[in-house]
Amino acid sequence: MQSPYSSVYKKRSAAVQPPAAPNAFDFFLPCPRGVEAALADEVKALAEHSPTLRAGMPTPGGLPVQGSLTDAMRLNLHCRLPSRVLLLGGSCSYADAEDIYHLARDLAWEKWFDVTQALRVDVTAEHSPLASIKFAALRVKDGICDRFRALTGERPDVDTAHPDVRIHLHLREADALLYLDTSGEPLFKRGWRSEHGAAPLKEHLAAGLLKLSGWTPDDVLFDPLCGSGTLVIEAAQMAANRAAGLDRSFGFEALQGFDMDAWNALREQARQAVRPLTPGQFFAADIDPANVRMTLDNARRAGVDGAIAAQAGDVIAAVPPVDAAALPAGQAAWLISNPPYNERIAPEGEAADDFAPQLARTLKQRFAGWHVALLAADLHWDKALRLKPRRRIVLFNGTIECRLMLIDMVAGSARG
Known part of the structure; x- marks a missing residue:
C-alpha cells in the first residue's frame, strides 16, 4: 500500500527553514x-477566497x-475531509537515525x-530501512530538546497525552520528512461528540461518503x-x-507566527455565514433507542438538533420519511448509511446472506425513486445484497477496505 506521503515533495538534502514569504x-x-x-x-473551493492557497495533485x-x-x-x-493540516518543516536523506537527529x-x-x-513526536513509515522507527522518533525528540538546551539551557518536556505541540516524522525509503502539526487533535474530532456507539463512523469519512455519493446540501437525507x-x-x-471546526480549538493556537487577529476574523466570518435550517430534510432512525437519544444529543451540541428528526425503528421495517416523487424539481431523496458489520452486529459471510437481502427487499419495495449509498466493509455484501449498483467506489475506513455502493432504486422486488 502506498503511503499518503509518497512522492509529494522534492527530496531535499538539507533542512528547510520557515520561509519569509507568506505564501x-x-x-x-x-x-x-x-x-x-x-x-x-x-481545497480548491476555499482557494476561491484566498489568492495564496493552492492544491497540489492528490496522492493516495x-x-x-x-x-x-x-x-x-x-x-x-x-x-471536512482531512485528518490534519501538517506544515512541512524540513526533510533530508538518511542512512540511520543519527541523520534524522541532525535534521531535527x-x-x-x-x-x-x-x-x-x-x-x-509521532512517526509513520513506508519502506524504511531502519530497524526501529520508534528509535527514530526518539532521536527527533532528542534533536529538538538538544537545540533548545543549546539556546536556553533548558529542555522542553514531553507529554504524549496532552502536548502543546505535535511533531510528525514520516520516513520514506531514502528520506525523512518532519512536519509541525497545526491541527492538534485530529480534525474529525469536531468538538460536538460526547458519546458514540460501537465502531462509530469517523466524521471525515462520513463527509467523504456524502461528497462522493452525489448528495447535495439541498437534498433530503435519511440514515x-x-x-x-x-x-x-x-x-x-x-x-x-x-464550518467543520467552528466548535473546537486547534494546535496552531499554541504556536508562534500565527496571526490570532486573522484567526478571530476567520472564525467570526464563519459564524456569520451559518444559515438556519428548517425541519423536513434530515431524518435518522436506529433499532436501539439509546442510539436515537445519542444522535439527538450530539445534534444539539453540533447546533443542528432542530433540523434532524430521529426515531427508533428497525431498518427492515423502514418507510420513506418523505415521498420522493413529491419533492420539488432539483431536490432528490437519498438514503445513505453505514450498515453494521464486524464488531457492530457482524453480518459477514452467512450473516450477510440473511441481513443484506432483507435490506434489499425493503429498499426495492418501499424506496422507489430514492438514491441509495451504502458503505460495505464486508465485500461479500456486494453479492448478498442482490442489487446492481450503478457505481462502486473503493474507500478505506482506517485499514478496512470498503465499497461505497451507489444504487438508484426503481419499483420492483428483490430477486430471489
Whole structure:
C-alpha cells in the first residue's frame, strides 16, 4: 500500500527553514484513502477566497497544499475531509537515525514554540530501512530538546497525552520528512461528540461518503442505521454552511507566527455565514433507542438538533420519511448509511446472506425513486445484497477496505 506521503515533495538534502514569504509554506493534508479527489475539490473551493492557497495533485491518502499561515487556519476551520493540516518543516536523506537527529536539531523550532511548551513526536513509515522507527522518533525528540538546551539551557518536556505541540516524522525509503502539526487533535474530532456507539463512523469519512455519493446540501437525507448520528449531523452542518471546526480549538493556537487577529476574523466570518435550517430534510432512525437519544444529543451540541428528526425503528421495517416523487424539481431523496458489520452486529459471510437481502427487499419495495449509498466493509455484501449498483467506489475506513455502493432504486422486488 502506498503511503499518503509518497512522492509529494522534492527530496531535499538539507533542512528547510520557515520561509519569509507568506505564501511559500508546504502543507500535507492526510485523509481517508478514496476521498483524495473530493479533498482537492474542497481545497480548491476555499482557494476561491484566498489568492495564496493552492492544491497540489492528490496522492493516495492525502493532498499536498501550498499557502500562507492564514490559509492553514482556514483549512483547519473549514475542511471536512482531512485528518490534519501538517506544515512541512524540513526533510533530508538518511542512512540511520543519527541523520534524522541532525535534521531535527538543525530546524529552527524556536520560531514556532518555546521551551516551556510540552511536545509529542509521532512517526509513520513506508519502506524504511531502519530497524526501529520508534528509535527514530526518539532521536527527533532528542534533536529538538538538544537545540533548545543549546539556546536556553533548558529542555522542553514531553507529554504524549496532552502536548502543546505535535511533531510528525514520516520516513520514506531514502528520506525523512518532519512536519509541525497545526491541527492538534485530529480534525474529525469536531468538538460536538460526547458519546458514540460501537465502531462509530469517523466524521471525515462520513463527509467523504456524502461528497462522493452525489448528495447535495439541498437534498433530503435519511440514515435508517444512524448509530450516533454522524452522517446526518455532518450533512445538516453542510446544509447550514456551518464550518467543520467552528466548535473546537486547534494546535496552531499554541504556536508562534500565527496571526490570532486573522484567526478571530476567520472564525467570526464563519459564524456569520451559518444559515438556519428548517425541519423536513434530515431524518435518522436506529433499532436501539439509546442510539436515537445519542444522535439527538450530539445534534444539539453540533447546533443542528432542530433540523434532524430521529426515531427508533428497525431498518427492515423502514418507510420513506418523505415521498420522493413529491419533492420539488432539483431536490432528490437519498438514503445513505453505514450498515453494521464486524464488531457492530457482524453480518459477514452467512450473516450477510440473511441481513443484506432483507435490506434489499425493503429498499426495492418501499424506496422507489430514492438514491441509495451504502458503505460495505464486508465485500461479500456486494453479492448478498442482490442489487446492481450503478457505481462502486473503493474507500478505506482506517485499514478496512470498503465499497461505497451507489444504487438508484426503481419499483420492483428483490430477486430471489
